[in-house]
Amino acid sequence: MSVQTSSATSRAAAAAPARPVRRGAPWTPYAFLAPYLLLFVVFVAVPAVFGLWISLHNWDYLIDNSPFVGLENYTRLFDRDSLAAGDFWQSMRATGIFTLYSVPPLVAIPLAVAVLLNRSFRGRTFFRAVFFAPYVLGIAVIGVLFGFILDPNIGLLNDYLGRLGIARNIPWTTSVPEAWISLVSVTVWWTLGFNAVIYLAGLQDIPRELYEAASVDGANSWQRFWHITLPGLRRVLVFVITITVLASANMFGQSYLITHGGPGSETRVAIMFIAEEGLGNFRMGSAAAMSYVLMFFLVVLATGMFAMFRRWED
Amino acid sequence: MATNPGTGSRTGRAARGGVAALSAVLLVAACSGGGGPRAAQEAEESAAPLAATYEGPEVTLQFWNGFTGADGPFMQSLVDEFNTEHDNITVAMESQAWAEYYESVPAAVSTGNGPHIGAMHVDQVATYAARNVLSSVDDVAEVLALEEDAFAPAVWQAGLYDDRRYSVPLDVHPIGFFYNRTLMEQAGLDPENPPQDRESYEAALDAFQEAGIQGHWVSPYAPGARMFESLAKQFGAELYSEDGEQATWDSPEALEALEWMLGLVEEGHSPPDVANPAEAIAFQNGENPFYWGGIWMINTFAPETDLDWGVAPLPVIGEEQAVFAGSHQLVLLERQEWTPDERQASAVFIDWVVDNSLGWAEGGQVPAAAEVRESPEFAALPHVPVFASELEDTFFPPSLPGIAESQTILWTALNEVLLGDRDPQEALEESARAANEALERSREQFATAE
Incomplete structure (x- = not known):
């Protein structure tokens, strides 16, 4: 900002001293925003509003007659006798369980990794790449890979555990809670690098002098972490927690490919169920209503988190 | 259903196709609610009856399917053979995984960019017929004189929805x-x-x-x-x-x-x-x-x-x-406009593939056509004939949307x-x-x- 102003000023000074400083047309900022705004409107805003309209109908884009049903798609979800409603809430529960179990490790472990990778040691760049590498892989690759590793009878993991005499035939993908442990572990391994990179960027913004001063004052490394690193990362931490909660609540591929939603429908998460309802059973109105219920929960959660963080910042 | 399938609605659909190409599924949904491709089909039906052979000008047909496994190359070589034998028909085959195929075909059909010919599992035919994705093949069946006797009865029956025929059986698996x-x-x-x-x-x-x-x-x-x-x-x-x-x-x-x-x-x-x-x-x-x-x-x-x-x-x-x-069935998709030439050429292709489904049997399928199944060449194939012996005891899920x-x-x-x-x-x-x-x-x- 300051650079811009000073160069503008100097140019103005060189030309004619009396002329007012040129700051561009009033619409300039909007012109810069326009490309993103256009994409946002077309791909987010319009579908979001249009989805509400869909959710009030028994909608199928291929069938001419999509009757208006009012709030029926919503009230059905709260009908105790409806088996479909039961399935929906079970999938919401599955999403809740996954979020609850995956967020703490996805916030804590990458932080530890980032702190380690921030020290100077030989091969640091190499290890930074190693930790980030899995994130580059697509979910299809992860799914097939871990399908073979975690298979209860012919999988690599159980084979090694058996040879070491630790355990035999643990049902990693066919029983709960083992399936949840698998899904959370796979997700942590897969996306750890992403959060770690964000932490690393945050760590590099903390002034060295603070650590030096603390050392002079005799603070040990734990105290330095607790009183300098953590407060210095406050904003980054808020960001990481928020995106991790949202990413976990939107988990789909892992349980679709590794556990097939099973055993039974224990690990069939909300997004998977909604996709099935809308694209598999062609009940797009009902699926849209479910999406809004899921969104409602996420909005409440996000608002709650922000309120909490604001208090923390004060 | 739109009352006027004329040019006005066609231009509108073309414009909508442009928007849809850019946008998410929801937008596709937004833009193509009315009209419906079926309108175009009904206008088409007054056209002249089909012939069993195709003598017209050169025509290219799109053939989409989900044969991405070991079966893909077998179907591709059948298509290649067909193209070599027919100077004036070119069939372009495109395969994607079944799950994606079943999602992308309706979207493509609704924007008017769908293929001419497709393959579908027998238990999906009724669903997609009900959803206006399929074009009835009554005309094709009539011109080719396709009869129940020529096929395994269960697979032949399964292609009917609402008293109309929507598919021609290719195989039983x-x-x-x-x-x-x-x-x-x-x-x-x-x-x-x-x-x-x-x-x-x-x-x-x-x-x-x-x-x-x-x-x-x-x-x-x-x-x-x-x-x-x-x-x-x-x-x-x-x-x-x-x-x-x-x-x-x-x-x-x-x-x-x-x-x-x-x-x-x-x-x-x-x-x-x-x-x-x-x-x-x-x-x-x-x-x-x-x-x-x-x-x-x-x-x-x-x-x-x-x-x-x-x-x-x-x-x-x-x-x-x-x-x-299960059974794979050949279907024709709804289009903005089925030209009589395309229709005729498609009938020729379907007829040829069913007659030549021995090549498909090598890919690990029992041909639905009795003539192929009872041929000595089929009996000589390894393993596959065992499954043909099960045929009269096979059953499918009901054909309901x-x-x-x-x-x-x-x-x-x-x-x-x-x-x-x-x-x-x-x-x-x-x-x-x-x-x-x-x-x-x-x-x-x-x-x-x-």
């Missing part, structure tokens, strides 16, 4: 009984005589057990569900009422079938917690001696030179033989039972109730289709 000769010998069994009834099957499993081999890995996923459906029918259960409108697998016969399957796990003939597709991989690795799998597995096992395997019809565990099967949902409900319940998480009787009863609720909703959903 039943499940069969794969066995490992080496392991049978190890257990002191005759490797040339795989068991074919309940008594000998159970005796064979006991022999495996004594030899320290788990005789039949039971899958709690799709392969196991196909096995259950076969067994239930063998024990005399009907999975659906005759009109297909009620799920009826909460019967004592179905329970008996499920308990027999569960018994295999409980008595240790199968390891517990068989994930998908561990039982097939174990068979391929020479660990699992008996495997009830689809005919398409032939091409997976054939290259395994260390594996000495054979395949037989399913053993009859219940009262009488019954075999779960939305049937896939109740199948999913049943298969999920089976998964829970076979993983030992749920009581079989309770699971069958609950899932039948849930499926009936789903079928009821489907009836409402598709009742508005016409």
